[in-house]
Amino acid sequence: MGTRRTNLPGVGTQIDFTTEAGRHISVVIHEDGRRFIGFYDVDDPDSCQLSVPLSTEEATALAHLIDPAPIDAVRTDGIDLVTEHIPVTSRSPYAGRLLGDTGARTRTGASIVAVLRRHSAHPSPGPDFRFAGGDTLVAVGTREGVDALAEIISGG
Template sequence: MNTVRVRVEKAVLPGIGVRHDLATTSGRRIGVITHRSGQRDLIVYDPEDPDESSDTVPLTDDEADALAVILDASRVLSQLAGLHDQVAGTLVIEQIPVRAGSPFAGRPMGDTQARTRTGASIVAVLRHGEALASPTPDFRLAGGDLMVVVGTREGVDGVADIIAHGQTG
């Protein structure tokens, strides 16, 4: 396995905050300015002049959090997909809906005892376009959630049965 190291440069901006920059493998530079107020700006540097920004996008706290979740969740899901390829089909990754009528809608995820009962793991929950990676047992499921479940075919099917009916098939 190759380890790729990413160099992040940090610069203190007196009276403003801190800027973190990184250069991508494609040669582009991006950065984030974290203002003393907590405001964050995403910076895209001009490809013709890497010292000048071509665009700055101010982010609210919720937008910054959503972007962080999207980047992390997509990375987790791509790593899981790569793992799926390595084990030649013995691992299943599926999105299982939590319907409004599920016996677990409104209840903590730990109440399902999904991992103990099936051996499959709920690695993320997608809700209203946002992803929560590695939800804890006290995370409350809601109707409309999509759970990202990883396990054997039997284990994932078992989680689907638990969520839909409160039991395994």
């Protein structure tokens, strides 16, 4: 199972997900909030079999069906903040390294507010917290900051 995030300049962000069974699913989040889910041919991962457009409300409803407690975006005084889960894969340059090594807040303005592990959660990790492959970071910031943090963590 793997996830890859790609910045699409002028469009938004594409998140590719490969299931344990090898199925390729892609979510494109446009800058204006539109979302599309694409399903790809197992034999040709570049061939999209079906694309389903979702409004913000539909995407939220689908997220609630899949995960009954997803983290939603927060809007404060006209500034859009997002909260997002960012995986630390075994290929991440930060797997096994300290949170402080990322320079996350300085480089992106986004904050890592928690780290989720298989059987535990670590709220408010300090700079000496050591990441492990399989961790999931809970990040808060602007869309641009969180996207930049995801790029850093993935090594992109």
